[in-house]
Amino acid sequence: MCIYRSPSCEYKDSLHLLNIISDHLGHNLDVYIVGDTNFPGIEWSTTPKSSNKIGTDFINFCDSHQLTQHIKVPTPIGEIIDRNRLEFAGGVDCFQSNILDFLDKKVSEKSFGLMRKSFPEEYLDQIDTLVDVSDFYLNKVDISKIIEVIGLKPVLTHSDLWQSNVMIVKNKLHAIIDWQTVSFGSPAQDIGLLIVSWLSTQDRRQKLDFLLNEYYNTFLDKIKGHPVPYTFEQLKRNYQLLFPVLACMMLPWIIQLSFYVQEKELREYGIEKCVGLMEDVLATHQKNLEDFPKFFEPQ
Known part of the structure; x- marks a missing residue:
C-alpha cells in the first residue's frame, strides 16, 4: 500500500487517512505501507514519541494495528x-x-x-x-x-x-x-x-x-x-x-x-x-x- 500525506494536511484529513488505512488492513493479513507520511516530529526510538497530537495518534494507530516501523533513522538529507x-x-x-x-x-x-x-x-x-x-x-x-x-x-x-x-x-x-x-x-x-x-x-x-x-x-x-x-x-x-x-x-x-x-x-x-x-x-x-x-x- 502506497500513501502520501502532505505536510499541510489538516488534522481531520490525517484522521481520514488513518481510517482508510485501517479499512485496508481489515481485508489483508500481510501489508507493507510505503510512501511519505511527513511526520518529522516523530522520534522512532525504542519508545516512539511525537511532538504533536497527530504524530502521537499515528504512533498509537501503528501500535493498535501491530504495525512495525522499519525506517528508524532520519534520511541522510x-x-x-x-x-x-x-x-x-x-x-x-x-x-x-x-x-x-x-x-x-x-x-x-x-x-x-x-x-x-x-x-x-x-x-x-x-x-x-x-x-x-x-x-x-x-x-x-x-x-x-x-x-x-x-x-x-x-x-x-x-x-x-x-x-x-x-x-x-x-x-x-x-x-x-x-x-x-x-x-x-x-x-x-x-x-x-x-x-x-x-x-x-x-x-x-x-x-x-x-x-x-x-x-x-x-x-x-x-x-x-x-x-x-x-x-x-x-x-x-x-x-x-x-x-x-x-x-x-x-x-x-x-x-x-x-x-x-x-x-x-x-x-x-x-x-x-x-x-x-x-x-x-x-x-x-x-x-x-x-x-x-x-x-x-x-x-
Whole structure:
C-alpha cells in the first residue's frame, strides 16, 4: 500500500487517512505501507514519541494495528526533506525559494565534502570549480530573470517535479504528488528537473533533444485551440540556461544518497551520475556565459 500525506494536511484529513488505512488492513493479513507520511516530529526510538497530537495518534494507530516501523533513522538529507515551503505556493518566488533551500550553504558544504571523500583524486579540481559555480547561482545572479532573458512569460509549473514526486505503478504513470509548490516559472524547469534527477548520464546526454521534443509536442497537443506561449527553440534555450541551477539543486540529494547506500553497484552508479552532472554543469555554465551575457551582468 502506497500513501502520501502532505505536510499541510489538516488534522481531520490525517484522521481520514488513518481510517482508510485501517479499512485496508481489515481485508489483508500481510501489508507493507510505503510512501511519505511527513511526520518529522516523530522520534522512532525504542519508545516512539511525537511532538504533536497527530504524530502521537499515528504512533498509537501503528501500535493498535501491530504495525512495525522499519525506517528508524532520519534520511541522510532529512533537513531538506521535511522543510515546509507552503508560504511560497502560488507565487513566482516558489522556484527560487526551492533553489535557496537546495543550495543551502550547510547542505552544499556537506555534499561537496562527501564528493571530495568518495570521488577519485582527478576530480578534485572540478569539484572546487563546481563549488564556485553553485555559489555563483546562489548568491550572484537573479534566477527569476532567466525567463526575461529568453523572452518568455511565466507559465504554471509544479516547481518540485523530480522523481520522488512521481509515482509509477506497473511501468505506468500513476500519480504526481506534492503540489503545494505550484507556481509560475520557467517552461523548462519541470521537465528539466525530471531529466536531471531521473536519467543516467548516458541517457540524459543521448536522449535530451528527443525528450524535449516529445515534451513540447505533447504540450502542443494538449493546448490545441489556445495560444502557444513559447517555441521549441525557446524551450531548449531555457533548459540550457537553467540546467546548471537544476543540477546544483539535485546534486546534494544524489551525492548524499550515493554516499550512504550500501549496495556497491548503486553507489558506483550514483557517483557516475554525479560526475556526469558535474562535468556538464561546468561545460554548460561556460556556454551560458557566452550565450547569455545579459543574464550574468552584475546586479
